[in-house]
Amino acid sequence: MSREEHIREFATAALAEGRVDYFIGWQQGYNSSEVIPVFIRDAAEVEQLVWNPLCHHNLVTFLKRNMPDPPDAKIGVCVKGCDSRTLVALLQEELVDKDKLYVVGVPCDGIVDRRKLEKEFAAEMVAIEFPERGKVVVTTRLGETQEFAQDAVLLDVCRLCRYPNPVYADDTAGPLETEPDRKHTQPDWTDIADYENFSDDDKQAVLEQIYSTCIRCFACINVCPVCYCWDRCVNRSRQPELVSQKVGAKENLLFQMIHMMHVAGRCPSCGACDRACPVEIPLYLLHRKMNKEIYDMFGFEPGTSLDEKPVFQTFRIEDEFGD
Amino acid sequence: MADNGNGQGKTRLTSADVVAGATTARAGKQAGNPYLPEVATIVEIVQETSNIKTFRLRFDDTQVQKDFSFKPGQVGQLGVFGVGESTFAITSRPTDDFVQFSVMRAGEVTKALHNLSVGDKVGIRAPMGNGFPVEEWKGKKILFVMGGIGSAALKATIEYTLAHLDDYKGISILYGATAPENFTYQYDVDEWQKRDDIDLTLTIDRECDGWQCEVGLVPAILEKMNPDPAETIAVLCGPPIMIRFSLVSFRKLGFTDEQTYTTLEKRMKCGIGICGRCNVGPKYVCVDGPVFTMAELAELPDEL
């Protein structure tokens, strides 16, 4: 049985037994090149649920405060490995009621970066198919077809992923993925090495350039599953204006920095912000850098164990920081 | 640019003069930049209650002050430079040689306003909105029902009707506050109590020593007063909860939605029907309002 069938089966059962009011999964968008979140309220609609390497949305976002509708809904949700870490981060702080939650873990072997594919073509992609594991076939509106190896078009976050299997789930859709070797070693930070090697001036220049395109739509903040005061965000408050609302490279960088500081210890670099950004700012870069620093400081990886507390919500007397 | 040899006459306003609002727009263009506040100086501050102050202001430009006129019920944007602008009802009389706003200390701008003293500068953009149709009401009885700071929105209208008593068949006021010290415009209330041409009813939420008038919530007192809906205009302003329940009472008493008026408050920014913040469905409170009849509101989405 495929993972997709497993998900549908779990959803059907949960809805039929009334364990959930609605079930959040993934669905095909307006064509097969897009996958979107879907909210299933009726067991008859479970056929809409899909699972393929385009299911990039972190559905934990829809569990945040003021996202569920009705607010006290019992919710079923699908999580990938990285998504489950954000869920664990929320559970660590008891921001989601575990009893109202039914979690289906979906082991994942990497999500395809749709934007990488998009850049291969001038014409619009209208279909992305996965005829077999590891193969991606793209069709454009002009009828061109091209095949890619899945590994070559993975999201950057997936390349160094150490948690392909959900760290927390009530049920798991199909067999677990083989744990990669890097699971058992230290995290690999090679993806940010280039950036780290820049001089301070270069860093600043690079950041200013990439953040200058930010349009302050706040998709990054609202889509972030662990940014739980999203609807009262200091960055978005216009009166009082707590953070400058002007749009400019430096102001944008400031607001991103505040966002980052506020999710420190909870952000597992799932990359949801990066994928949501309509102007394709590589937000992931600074978040990875921050996580590296946190790892250096505490040896801590956010959202990996229910028993831990996020590092900034706790302390050890023997911490050795400062002078 | 190559084609712009003359910097003049570039607007297509005249050639596209098809939409009804074109005249207004042209007038607006001549009037200048509607975003620019007129600088005004605080000439007097009256502490009304513990958290309400009334500011009397005079425009620094004497001509602006001379030309300033407004209709009862219109609002203005009062701003502190560096903090921002907020919308307040104009509470002066049209004949006054100053502009007056009553401000309850609640948020950023109001806090900043409360920190000002006489002689300090503020920015004013006024008047805005439609105001009450006081001309249409001629020959009718007017019943003002207000609670708390809601009296500020009706103050100019009450003053107007009192100044034109002959035009109306009678003025009744039902005014509620949480406690006796929370009546805004205590000096007005004292004066109204003395007059016999105003039917004034005061009420407070809870019994307290020395209180002579009614005790109870506004809707309950309203029903007790049992006003006759015939030839009467009801004007309602107060906290949303009071409006909601008073409206129920009005309907019970036989008032139609068409004869019940209220004035709305919304977060506003531009004040000229553009910024898209104060809309309730297709109506913009800043230009289509703030005065609406209940019948008009019934047509709109439930976004009050």
Place this chain on the structure above:
Amino acid sequence: MAEETRDQGAENATATTEAGTAGATGEATGSPDTRRVKIIGIVCNWCSYAGADTAGVGRFKQPANLRLVRVPCTGRIDPLFALKAFEKGADGVLISGCHPGDCHYSEGNYYARRKFELMERMIHHLGIPQERFKWTWVSASEGARWQQVVTDFVAGVESLGPRQGRAL
């Protein structure tokens, strides 16, 4: 965020003029001289604020570029406070509180030090050199230490000069 500001720029650190929040009327004091660096100190009420007082009472000479914002506890300080100060044109931000173990609320500074450490490690990504940001511990009795910390920090920031532009 500024519950209270205290301008130390008068003659010496004993100046206790409470400027109140810098509101619409602008700041009550402050030199228009843009060539002097402006430094915001965010200090906890119980140790470092008192430490600054001690320094003042002891007539320890110290630079007058520092403006203090008093907060109940360093645990209250959000990294946003420092960033906001930089945004508003501060040339340096100094954060100081009780020594570990001495927190008036038992453990606020234990949380705080984790945050500040991360902040310190990340701040240069904003284009702000690390030298413009410092966090440390000064207790109520350590007037001399306060003098030392402030003098050193201000000297460091002065060597970098005022930051160009108002925003970050």
Place this chain on the structure above:
Amino acid sequence: MTIKYLQADRLPAFLEYLAEDARVVAPFKRYGVVQFEPWSSGKDVELDVLLAKQSPKEYIFLQTQTYLKFGYRMEDPETSAPDGPGSDDAASEGEGAAKKAEPDESPTVGIPHETVHVEPILEAQTQVIFGCRPCDARGFVQTDNVFGGYGGFYYDPLYNARREVTTILAVTCREPRSTCFCTAIGGSPAGTEGVDALFTQVEGGFVAEALTEKGEAALAYEGLADAGAAQTDAAAAVKEEAIPKVDMPFELEGIRDNLHDNIEGQQWHHLAMRCISCGTCTYVCPNCYCFSINDQIVETEGERYRVWDNCFNPMYTEETSGHNPRAQKSNRFRNRFSHKFWYYPDKYDSLLCSGCGRCIMHCPTRIDIREVLRVMGSPAPEPEPAAAPATGEGKEA
């Protein structure tokens, strides 16, 4: 009407010519992302990718626009000199200061006191927007109504100052995307509304038609050849072929009335489920125009600026009391679509959408305006049978 032919390799020279007197704005690719940017020599205009991420509205309706600077000064009423330039509108401080003293208690007379100095800022640079699509240009026509320059109800000088000095040179869409729906709402891939000159890509170059005086002026460039019959025919063919390539995902007829009738529909909740309340759709939209006004001050010098805002912001309508008229996500969601197809049409007799489909492409969860209109723009669904026959009554609102 002038019809010219521009050889593809002459495009840079043409832009160079335009840039002599104006800033030229065109779509460029940076890190694979296409955005409108000021052109400078050597940059290649990107026309293969149909739509830039954002419409060029930010060049007329600036995302951040400072329109007022102010400063608090200490002034001595007796010695105060007349203020600096640019403060004409702000009334004269000297006079205000003198007057201020009279009602005031006498001790303050003669003591330096605080006055405010206000300086309005309104600047507009002559510019040419090249390479936008007809839907982008149509967006300007629709926002023109709102900002009043072309016959709206209110006049906004901040917008119109720029609008009036902007020439819009649009390029016909040869290969519309599947998300395009301009024809469904009365536009066309070769639409001319709001366009000063329309360029159509044909073999080897562009056929350029001037549509307004501004367009004529832009085409006065002597490097342009007169278009031959073969070229104009080719351009006509390109336009003709493009039109059927745009899908017609819904019927416009009745949408306004049905939105009105469905205002309380439960479906709004279901459609808004995957909305994350960000502002992407409104910021990439050529039509959305809502904004906020904020003040910033450092010590005594400050400014007041206008900045884009959007109705999805949870704090957008929140009042100081904490009461929020559109507290729920579904309320805000409803507002955007109702504004485009009901509130705005009621006021300006036009639609606030030009069918570019950007909101669909860039929404992080791909909320589809076509789907919303199909669902909410059709007669009220069965669960509310009473409401269904009541179509047509909505007109009175």
